[in-house]
Amino acid sequence: MIRLYFVTNNKHKVAEAQKILSKYSVELEPIDIKKVELQSESLEDIARYAAIEAYKIIAKPVVVEDSGLFIDALNGFPGPYSSYVYKTLGLKRILKLLEGEENRRARFIAVVALALSCEDVYLFKGVVEGVIAHEIRGGKGFGFDPIFIPIEGDGRTFAEMNSEEKNIISHRGRAFEALGRWISANRDKLIYIL
């Protein structure tokens, strides 16, 4: 069992990630230090910076995740600022912004950064394509899940799926799967670091 620190105060994210990483014998240890988040339109830059800043504090292998909802008709908004926009505008105002808009294409993107030192940072990306629903549907998940319908699904929003269903196709699920596979392939090397 490999143990990795995970900088987050979002229990939903820990639960989603842990379900996937358990398959790869990785245990996530949530750690409640301040995640230093840059303003940037690049989730990669945000995640890399946050991972390095976290490593500077705890000096142990550490994982951070950054994700966002990118809506085409809104030029990628809310993007990296999704959690702030969810908190201030909320779901209804996103639907209002898209009233009368034919192009409802959007994607969720997640980037996971693993810092093994301040120089060794590995990035894992997951994407799920979808459309913004015309109404809020479902009580599961969190954030923008109730208005996001993945294209690979059956028309339900993420908030209408249980966590197993969502994990298979979700951006976060895919990013953590990529991390899990990478750890499996590099276990020999990692054992000395972790």
Next chain:
Amino acid sequence: MIRLYFVTNNKHKVAEAQKILSKYSVELEPIDIKKVELQSESLEDIARYAAIEAYKIIAKPVVVEDSGLFIDALNGFPGPYSSYVYKTLGLKRILKLLEGEENRRARFIAVVALALSCEDVYLFKGVVEGVIAHEIRGGKGFGFDPIFIPIEGDGRTFAEMNSEEKNIISHRGRAFEALGRWISANRDKLIYIL
């Protein structure tokens, strides 16, 4: 004449600030290094962090400015993310979000941070209260100026005022005035540093 570096790539901000600081015999030297901007709901935190990061690079007294439009009915949105929101959503969509909204109160806030070292950081804040217009008006200024009507004015938006008129009451004008006054009062000490 005291010379201060000013980390920005926004010519409008340089022009606005220079007009004020000239009165205090301060010359701003724009410097085009990357401004490291945190995600935070506190402009003070963002400005302080950016000033320290800039000082680490240039090792000379340096000024940064961070500002935002805070709309009450939108829980403070767009706040510190105003330039991103301006670029992605634009003015019309902000008006759309406020359709049917009676409370149109908003304020522009600017925070100027002066770093004299990595430890010596001074903050100067300017606020201007106003309301969000019902339509886009005026071609001067930049950003959200065409939809912001200051309460202290005569009903015109910031974009309908010339820069002298705007500077007297604007958030940025007030923050740089505070910086100018502080420099005047501390010129004896500063002469050794600057």
